Structure formats: C-alpha cells, structure tokens
Amino acid sequence: MWSQLYIDCNAGTVTKAPVPEALREFGGRSLIVNYIMGLVKAGKMDPKCDPFGPQNPLIFCTGVFAGTNFSTGHRLSVGCKSPLTGTIKESSSGGMVAKMMADQGIKMIVAAGVPADDKLKYLYIGKDGSAQLLDAEEYRGMGNYEFGDVMREKYGKDVAIASIGPAGENKYKAASIQISEFGEGYPSRAAARGGVGALMGTKGLKAIVVDKPDNKYKVEYANEELFKEAVKETNKLMMENGQKSHYHKVGTISIIDGTSRNGILPVRNFSGDMMFDAGEKLGSATFLANNAKRGGCNGKACQPGCVVQCSNVYNDENGNYLTSGFEYETVALLGPNCDITDLDKVAMMDRMCDDIGVDTIEMGDAIAVAMEEGKIAWGDADAAMALLEEVRRGTEFGKILGDGCEAVGLALNAKRIPVVKHQSLSGYDPRNTKGTGITYATSTQGADHTAACTVGYTTFGDYPRDTALYVSNKLQVAITFSDSMMCLFAFSQVSSRIDLLLKMYVGMYGGEMDISRVTAGLGVKILLTERAFNQMAGFTDADDDLPEFFRTERHQGTGEVFDIGKLEMETIFKF
Amino acid sequence: MIKVKINKEITEIKSGLTMAALVKEMQGQSKMECITILNGSVVVFSKWSETIINDGDEIEIIVISSGG
CATH class of the missing domain: 1.10.599.10 (Aldehyde Ferredoxin Oxidoreductase Protein, subunit A, domain 3)
Known part of the structure; x- marks a missing residue:
C-alpha cells in the first residue's frame, strides 16, 4: 500500500501512514486538489487563508501510474494555494524525485504548518525508508547546484533532490523548487510556477533528499495483465x-523557429513587434550547431524510461557544462522578450535562475518590464544578469524582482504588465x-x-x-x-x-x-x-x-x- | 522527377524544387509551422528559398507544437 509522509513543520516531526482510501485513485493534479478540498471541507483550511500561513499545505506527489514502467509516469507534482496567484496551484516537473519516491513506496509528502523557529532543515529519506528532518543551517544561502553537489558527496550519486535556492529561502513569490535530473543530477528541472519555492522556504525546508531504497516498492495492480x-x-x-517529434529531434527550443515567423513569439515585453531572425539566432540551427561543436547534447531523458527524451545539455564555448533542461519558454522570455539574441547569454541566465531558484518565465517577463520602464537598457544581457544577481543577494530591487513580473511593474509604475491572476504570461503572444x-x-x-x-x-x-x-x-x-x-x-x-x-x-x-x-x-x-x-x-x-x-x-x-x-x-x- | 527520402519514406518529387516549395507542397492548407533538416543539418527559414533539393537527399519536415 502506498504511503504518505506528513511533516509537521511546527513540531519538527515526520510521520508515515498509508495514503487515505479516498485519495487512492488520484495522483498528480487530481490528488492535490482533492487533498486540499478535503482540508477545506474538514474546516482545517480557509481558501481565503494567507498562503504563507500555517493552514496552507505544501504537497509533493507522484502521478497515478508511478512505480510502473509507463513512460513519463514519474512526473512530480507540487501543490498548494499559490503564494504568487492566490489560486490553487499544481506545478509539475520531470527529474528523479517522483521516481525515487515511488521506489520508496511514497505517493505523497505533505509539509504542514509553519516552524516555530527560523531554523532551516531538510528531509532525508534513507535507503531503509526512514525519514528524518535534519539541520540545514549550514546550507543557508547556498545555490541549488552547490547544494546538489554537497548532498551527492554526503549520500552518494543515487539521491534525488528537490531543493530551494536563496529565492525560496527568502520567500520570494517567483521562487521555484529545483529538481535533480536523471543522470548527472543537475538541478535543472523545476516546479517553477506560482511561487511554490517560497512556500517551501516558509516551511523552513531547504530540500527533500530521497535515497535509493534497499528494497524497491512493488506496485499493487487490480489487473496486472490488463495494465x-x-x-x-x-x-x-x-x-x-515521440522520437519523430521536434521534442526529440531538437528540443522545445525548436519552437522559436516557428513563433519568430508568425508573431507568436513575445518581443520586447509583448510589444507586438516581429523578430524574424530570432529563430536563426536562438533556435534549432544555432542550438544544434553549438552542441555539435561544444559537446552538448539533445534527445536526453530527464527521468528514467522516458521515450520522448526532449531534454538537453548546453555547454559554453569552451565545452564546459553551462546549463541543461534549456527550454523554449526560457529562451523566448529571457531572449527576444528582453531584446536579447545571444543564446549563450540566455543559457547563462537560465543557469543563474536554476541556481538561485526562480522561475525563468517570471524573470523574463519581469526584466522586460524593467527594461521598458528604463531600469536597464533593452538587450543588455549583462545588466539583466546583474539584476538576477540582485535577487540572489536580496537587494532592495532584488526582492521586488524575486516577487515576479507584477511586483516589478507596480514598483516601476508600468502600464503594460503581462500577467493574469498575478502570474506572468509564457512565450506565446x-x-x-x-x-x-x-x-x-x-x-x-x-x-x-x-x-x-x-x-x-x-x-x-x-x-x-x-x-x-x-x-x-x-x-x-x-x-x-x-x-x-x-x-x-x-x-x-x-x-x-x-x-x-x-x-x-x-x-x-x-x-x-x-x-x-x-x-x-x-x-x-x-x-x-x-x-x-x-x-x-x-x-x-x-x-x-x-x-x-x-x-x-x-x-x-x-x-x-x-x-x-x-x-x-x-x-x-x-x- | 528525383527520388528523395522525406521523413524516412522514399518519395518522388519534381526536380529543381526548393525547400520552400517542398514545405508548401507538404503543408497543403494546414499552415502548420515546421523545421526542416536536410541531410542531418537544419536549414534555417531564410535559406529555404535558395536551397535546392537534389536526388538522394534525406529531408525531415517536423511540425512544431507548444511546450517548454
């Protein structure tokens, strides 16, 4: 029977129990809303509650086919009342965490309440299935890349990690939760949207680290033959x-080849201008040519068993790893939407966002608004990176940028703020x-x-x-x-x-x-x-x-x- | 007529066709956006009109959808 782990952040305890029967047939997005509505019906959560308050749970869960050999059945869903939007939120990610949770027999992890002190902790689920909250104070302020390296050094290369960077620790509303990829374990997969990382910071959780179990959980089937x-x-x-698709042949970056021609690509804060050459400067041809020269790759799986394999590794001009999981949305919004057409610079920003733990979409839109309002010049990638560093350091403007596009727009009295329900638009006009x-x-x-x-x-x-x-x-x-x-x-x-x-x-x-x-x-x-x-x-x-x-x-x-x-x-x- | 491989299928097409003309023929009324790969290399959109398809070429025409 699948288990759930319940973290009482106030008491600092972790308990393990079977998943309630009422939630048995749910997973991912359906499990999150049913769990949350269960709290509402029981009078334990007011939908109007403060997202940063004790009533709002942070839920990590697997999908309905986790633990099986179903390709891509190991997405991780993270859910809550969103600190950014105030709506319900399910933010999902590839990577290794859901697979390792399923191997441990864990369908969901719920972090409830808020801690009584400001101590940062992390949840470690060991090879024997035991779960403990451990001190993470020494990792405070650490970026997701270094944190992953430290955890693999400590526990071995098999651990799967969901972690927050400085943005999450500081409870910025655009903060992501970064998830380690299959293979090298880079923290380049993200439950990025809606500020789920900010809520993890509120719970005082730096990370969830799941080790490979000694005994792999065996899934129960109603009719195994049929399945x-x-x-x-x-x-x-x-x-x-899947293997005939652009996802596999190139990756989602290829989408820019088309959107740059038909007006769907956002350019200079959704100005409505065209940027016909964006497809050539930032799209399939440049990406594949650079990979061929520098030793990057595409057609990579972010989780075991995926047959679509849309992920990638992108190296710098010296052939050193720069980023991975480098996607269309990131390129569109940190690129043409900010009038930037240098793929290497956009890749550097992607790496920074993953390390700091912020949503690349929200950052691309927010920086574009800042450019339109004259905070920095259009197309100035170095200035954009300096702004991202401000998020890491927590400067006055860094705090505003960390809260996302709408916060930046309001602070700069902008009239054109591309958000709906406080969340910024992605790469489609x-x-x-x-x-x-x-x-x-x-x-x-x-x-x-x-x-x-x-x-x-x-x-x-x-x-x-x-x-x-x-x-x-x-x-x-x-x-x-x-x-x-x-x-x-x-x-x-x-x-x-x-x-x-x-x-x-x-x-x-x-x-x-x-x-x-x-x-x-x-x-x-x-x-x-x-x-x-x-x-x-x-x-x-x-x-x-x-x-x-x-x-x-x-x-x-x-x-x-x-x-x-x-x-x-x-x-x-x-x- | 020449023989080429389009998306791994051997196909006969008119000789002298450009990539732009081939894509137009393949798209029909759909207007779906696509990327093109000729003998393993991406042909960027601005070169479609000047890229002539030759006998024995291997071409991939891949429709793009959303995501990322």
Missing part, C-alpha cells in the same frame, strides 16, 4: 511518435494564438501555457477565431487529466488513444471500463473543483481576462488584437 498489455502498446506508440489567450485568461492556475497551449493542436497561429474557445476548452480538460498521469509532451504523442490510458487506469485501480472516469473524473471534475476553490478564495469571472493592452494594441506583424469577448470566455467552464 501490462495497455502500457506496452502505449509506450510503443509514444516512442514511435495571445493576439496570434487566441486559444492560448483564452487559456491564460481562464486557467485555474493563472497565466499558464501548460494548462492548454493551443499552438500546434490547431493550425499554427492562424485558425478560425471561432474555434479558439472550443479548442482551449477541450484541451484544458484533456491536459487536466493527463496532469494526473504523465508528461504533457508524452501525452501529445498518444492523445488520440485515451482508451489505452483508461485500460491502464482500470488495470491499476479496477472498476468499470468507462471512459468518463478519465475525461470527467480526472478532467472536468478536477477543473471544476479547482475553480470552486478559487471562487471560495475570492476569485470571480472578472479575474478571467487578459491585460487590457492585448485588446487595444494591434500586433505590428499581423494586425491582430485579442478579441475574444469576456462573455464568450465565461462560457468555457459551462460543461
């Missing part, structure tokens, strides 16, 4: 499609991908491309306006249930075979072969429950909108504005 039959077919399909714009506006998580980026699911950036609402709706449901199961990039390879995912679900948990258990039970119902939490937290339909400038400023390249009406968008969750 194995379905997982074999699903993995095969995922491999056939909503004027030219209106389905994604609808997702930004209506997502339960704040502006979040992973909630349903419609680019590529319909004609790229140029599909009939009237289909945008339909596509965003269908995709938000589909991605909600896939968020309980697997990686989004893997899901896009098998999204036409939900029947296989259902077979796996029934093989694992038993019950009826009824597709609505997936589409409604893990999809629609979860979305509506998240929305109900947000409403209880004080959000209304009025919060489901984009910043006004996307409606009033025409995109220079396409002439488009975001023209989906408020009333139209309000229909999106009327299932």
Whole structure:
C-alpha cells in the first residue's frame, strides 16, 4: 500500500501512514486538489487563508501510474494555494524525485504548518525508508547546484533532490523548487510556477533528499495483465511518435523557429513587434550547431524510461557544462522578450535562475518590464544578469524582482504588465494564438501555457477565431487529466488513444471500463473543483481576462488584437 | 522527377524544387509551422528559398507544437 509522509513543520516531526482510501485513485493534479478540498471541507483550511500561513499545505506527489514502467509516469507534482496567484496551484516537473519516491513506496509528502523557529532543515529519506528532518543551517544561502553537489558527496550519486535556492529561502513569490535530473543530477528541472519555492522556504525546508531504497516498492495492480498489455502498446506508440517529434529531434527550443515567423513569439515585453531572425539566432540551427561543436547534447531523458527524451545539455564555448533542461519558454522570455539574441547569454541566465531558484518565465517577463520602464537598457544581457544577481543577494530591487513580473511593474509604475491572476504570461503572444489567450485568461492556475497551449493542436497561429474557445476548452480538460498521469509532451504523442490510458487506469485501480472516469473524473471534475476553490478564495469571472493592452494594441506583424469577448470566455467552464 | 527520402519514406518529387516549395507542397492548407533538416543539418527559414533539393537527399519536415 502506498504511503504518505506528513511533516509537521511546527513540531519538527515526520510521520508515515498509508495514503487515505479516498485519495487512492488520484495522483498528480487530481490528488492535490482533492487533498486540499478535503482540508477545506474538514474546516482545517480557509481558501481565503494567507498562503504563507500555517493552514496552507505544501504537497509533493507522484502521478497515478508511478512505480510502473509507463513512460513519463514519474512526473512530480507540487501543490498548494499559490503564494504568487492566490489560486490553487499544481506545478509539475520531470527529474528523479517522483521516481525515487515511488521506489520508496511514497505517493505523497505533505509539509504542514509553519516552524516555530527560523531554523532551516531538510528531509532525508534513507535507503531503509526512514525519514528524518535534519539541520540545514549550514546550507543557508547556498545555490541549488552547490547544494546538489554537497548532498551527492554526503549520500552518494543515487539521491534525488528537490531543493530551494536563496529565492525560496527568502520567500520570494517567483521562487521555484529545483529538481535533480536523471543522470548527472543537475538541478535543472523545476516546479517553477506560482511561487511554490517560497512556500517551501516558509516551511523552513531547504530540500527533500530521497535515497535509493534497499528494497524497491512493488506496485499493487487490480489487473496486472490488463495494465501490462495497455502500457506496452502505449509506450510503443509514444516512442514511435515521440522520437519523430521536434521534442526529440531538437528540443522545445525548436519552437522559436516557428513563433519568430508568425508573431507568436513575445518581443520586447509583448510589444507586438516581429523578430524574424530570432529563430536563426536562438533556435534549432544555432542550438544544434553549438552542441555539435561544444559537446552538448539533445534527445536526453530527464527521468528514467522516458521515450520522448526532449531534454538537453548546453555547454559554453569552451565545452564546459553551462546549463541543461534549456527550454523554449526560457529562451523566448529571457531572449527576444528582453531584446536579447545571444543564446549563450540566455543559457547563462537560465543557469543563474536554476541556481538561485526562480522561475525563468517570471524573470523574463519581469526584466522586460524593467527594461521598458528604463531600469536597464533593452538587450543588455549583462545588466539583466546583474539584476538576477540582485535577487540572489536580496537587494532592495532584488526582492521586488524575486516577487515576479507584477511586483516589478507596480514598483516601476508600468502600464503594460503581462500577467493574469498575478502570474506572468509564457512565450506565446495571445493576439496570434487566441486559444492560448483564452487559456491564460481562464486557467485555474493563472497565466499558464501548460494548462492548454493551443499552438500546434490547431493550425499554427492562424485558425478560425471561432474555434479558439472550443479548442482551449477541450484541451484544458484533456491536459487536466493527463496532469494526473504523465508528461504533457508524452501525452501529445498518444492523445488520440485515451482508451489505452483508461485500460491502464482500470488495470491499476479496477472498476468499470468507462471512459468518463478519465475525461470527467480526472478532467472536468478536477477543473471544476479547482475553480470552486478559487471562487471560495475570492476569485470571480472578472479575474478571467487578459491585460487590457492585448485588446487595444494591434500586433505590428499581423494586425491582430485579442478579441475574444469576456462573455464568450465565461462560457468555457459551462460543461 | 528525383527520388528523395522525406521523413524516412522514399518519395518522388519534381526536380529543381526548393525547400520552400517542398514545405508548401507538404503543408497543403494546414499552415502548420515546421523545421526542416536536410541531410542531418537544419536549414534555417531564410535559406529555404535558395536551397535546392537534389536526388538522394534525406529531408525531415517536423511540425512544431507548444511546450517548454
């Protein structure tokens, strides 16, 4: 039976218990909202509570197929009431932690309450399955890279690590939790969005370090035969499609080749300008050529068993490791959105963000706003890096930048602040991908491309306006249930075979072969429950909108504005 | 006509086609954005119009979707 670890941060204790029966069939995003709503129903959590207060739990959990050989079934979900948005939050990541938790037989770790003192600790789960809170004061202020090295030195190369850097320790609202990758263990995977790292800092937790167990947990199946039959077919399909995809052939950086041509790429704080050469300077050709010369790589798995293998290692011009898990969003927002077109400089900023423990999307948007307001010059990568160093050092402006794009915009009296529900937009201009714009506006998580980026699911950036609402709706449901199961990039390879995912679900948990258990039970119902939490937290339909400038400023390249009406968008969750 | 491999399938195409013309033919009405790889190297968009496809070339045309 799967276990949960409960950390009482106030008492400084850790207890282990079976996962409650009511949560047995959930994982990932569905487990998080059900756990949180359980607290709400029991009167232990007010949705209006202070996200930094004792009522807000920080949950780490695996997906519904963890512990099996299902490819990408070891995503880690981190959930809470977001310190950044005030909404419910599920921020997910690849890397090794979920796999190691599953090998330990742990489905979820809950950090509850706040510590009585300011002492920093870390949770260590040993080879024998024991869990202890240990003193981490000596690691205070340490970046995620050095911390990972120290932990591997102490416990060996097999440990999986979820850690916060200085940003999380200082409770900045854009703070991430960095997750160690498969292989070298670089802390380059991230539960980045929504300030989950700030909450981990509030809990006084520097890290969760999970060792490889002496005895690997054996998963219980309702019908192992059925599961194995379905997982074999699903993995095969995922491999056939995934390895032909741009995710595998190049990596997500390749997306910039297209978005630089069609007006979807954000340029100079979503100005609406085009940057046609961004694809060539920052995209597939430069990335692959530099890798070939310098010894980096692409087509790398961030977790064992992944057949899509979209990850990478990017080296500097001397062939030394610079960063990994180097993704489109980071390149788009710290690059053209800040008028920077030097891939090496963007890679350096990515490395800094991972080390400090801040969301690259939030930093890219925030620095662009700072540039627009004259804090530093457009395109000045060195000045942008100096600002990131201010976050590490905790200077007056560093604290503001650490709190994200909206905080910077308000501090500098900016008029153009690209946020929805206090969270900044990712690398897609909503004027030219209106389905994604609808997702930004209506997502339960704040502006979040992973909630349903419609680019590529319909004609790229140029599909009939009237289909945008339909596509965003269908995709938000589909991605909600896939968020309980697997990686989004893997899901896009098998999204036409939900029947296989259902077979796996029934093989694992038993019950009826009824597709609505997936589409409604893990999809629609979860979305509506998240929305109900947000409403209880004080959000209304009025919060489901984009910043006004996307409606009033025409995109220079396409002439488009975001023209989906408020009333139209309000229909999106009327299932 | 010449014989080339497009996404690992041997295909006959008109001789003298540029990469831009080939992509246009492959895309049809979809307008899906893509990257192109010719004999193992990415052909950047600005070179599509001047890159002539030759007999025996191996071409990959990969549609891009979101993520990152």
